[in-house]
Amino acid sequence: MRAKLERDFDRFKRELPRDFPAHVRETYGIDLTARYLGAVVPHPIGKGSGQLSLNTGQLEDDATAGLAFSVLKTVIAEDETGARAMAAWAIHETKMKVERRAGGTGTGTETGREGWTVTWKGRGWDRPFGDYLALVRAGRDLTRAGRLLVVPSVKYHLPRLTEPFREGEYRYATTQLADAWREPPLLVEKDFSPTLAGDALADALVCFNRLFDAARVVAYGGWDLSDRNLRVLDSYRPLPPSTAPYRPLTGTGNICSGRMILEYARRGCESVQLHTFFQLPLSEYAATHGSRVQRALHALVFHPRDGLIAVMLEREARGELERQGGELRFLDLRAHAHRAG
Numbered sequence: 481m482r483a484k485l486e487r488d489f490d491r492f493k494r495e496l497p498r499d500f501p502a503h504v505r506e507t508y509g510i511d512l513t514a515r516y517l518g519a520v521v522p523h524p525i526g527k528g529s530g531q532l533s534l535n536t537g538q539l540e541d542d543a544t545a546g547l548a549f550s551v552l553k554t555v556i557a558e559d560e561t562g563a564r565a566m567a568a569w570a571i572h573e574t575k576m577k578v579e580r581r582a583g584g585t586g587t588g589t590e591t592g593r594e595g596w597t598v599t600w601k602g603r604g605w606d607r608p609f610g611d612y613l614a615l616v617r618a619g620r621d622l623t624r625a626g627r628l629l630v631v632p633s634v635k636y637h638l639p640r641l642t643e644p645f646r647e648g649e650y651r652y653a654t655t656q657l658a659d660a661w662r663e664p665p666l667l668v669e670k671d672f673s674p675t676l677a678g679d680a681l682a683d684a685l686v687c688f689n690r691l692f693d694a695a696r697v698v699a700y701g702g703w704d705l706s707d708r709n710l711r712v713l714d715s716y717r718p719l720p721p722s723t724a725p726y727r728p729l730t731g732t733g734n735i736c737s738g739r740m741i742l743e744y745a746r747r748g749c750e751s752v753q754l755h756t757f758f759q760l761p762l763s764e765y766a767a768t769h770g771s772r773v774q775r776a777l778h779a780l781v782f783h784p785r786d787g788l789i790a791v792m793l794e795r796e797a798r799g800e801l802e803r804q805g806g807e808l809r810f811l812d813l814r815a816h817a818h819r820a821g
């Protein structure tokens with residue numbers, strides 16, 4: 481198995497097999513099937529909401545690369561008059577900077593604590609709502625064609641105790657998305673927030689997708705982010721599925737290896753969403769050809785030491801993951817978390 485993995489890692493540097501989950505199943509007896517919001521996907525790796533899912537070209541590239549799903553950039557909810565309680569989120573900012581960021585003292589398991597972060601001061605979708613609906617329709621077509629599961633993301637206003645709920649915004653924005661999607665169910669990531677990051681009102685919130693550096697006034701990721709998220713997931717400890725309602729979890733934050741995917745999966749995540757790892761300098765990927773998403777998938781799945789195949793085989797060797805009907809299953813990592821917890 482090890483020798484095969486070394487060989488695959490090497491030959492796939494030029495090109496990943498078109499249907500790499502099928503290859504992984506045939507060659508290693510590993511079933512990568514995962515779930516995102518209850519939908520079955522061929523493997524757990526998707527793209528998180530942000531600047532990499534703003535247009536149809538990016539979605540086409542994701543489908544070609546073999547990504548499991550893409551979450552669209554977050555749009556700001558509005559009512560039929562165009563009023564938006566969260567208008568402060570719709571600012572325009574294009575320049576992103578990929579930087580190294582040291583951090584982390586907690587639960588990280590990899591050697592070396594130098595991580596990556598994307599520094600960027602923008603926020604939500606800053607173009608007309610109608611343009612977003614066009615993107616949703618393009619995503620719907622890719623989803624229907626079975627090429628890529630695409631899911632919109634919406635920021636709705638969360639009122640303080642004394643304020644009313646903005647039902648007009650919820651109803652209008654959600655109905656528009658549902659109409660654009662046409663056939664139910666419409667899957668959606670709901671971003672529910674009373675304020676901007678960095679505002680005093682945000683102090684009491686647990687937010688998963690980025691941390692906030694008050695000194696530099698920027699959001700950031702890297703090891704501090706995964707340490708925090710894994711710690712929160714540890715304390716959440718969902719009950720076994722047989723006794724609790726099904727709560728789908730998807731993980732995000734500093735996922736740059738299969739080993740980190742496993743850390744989220746063990747804590748109950750059925751899929752993961754990345755942003756930063758799709759933006760590294762080309763010299764950081766072992767693959768020599770293909771888009772950044774393809775090069776990232778190559779490393780995440782096939783790296784002989786820290787790829788998903790390697791870490792699942794490692795768990796099997798330690799007696800921590802068993803074959804079912806001859807196969808190791810990605811979704812069983814989660815079942816294992818319940819037993820351990």
Ligand SMILES: Cc1cc2nc3c(=O)[nH]c(=O)nc-3n(C[C@H](O)[C@H](O)[C@H](O)COP(=O)(O)O)c2cc1C
Nearest residue numbers: 528529530554598600689701732733734754755756
């Ligand atoms: C430039 C940038 C823009 C982002 N925009 C959004 C957004 O609009 N909505 C959202 O829910 N998350 C957004 N995110 C968060 C990412 O989807 C992701 O959860 C987060 O960056 C952690 O993953 P990572 O460590 O792989 O980058 C953004 C992240 C970055 C770096």
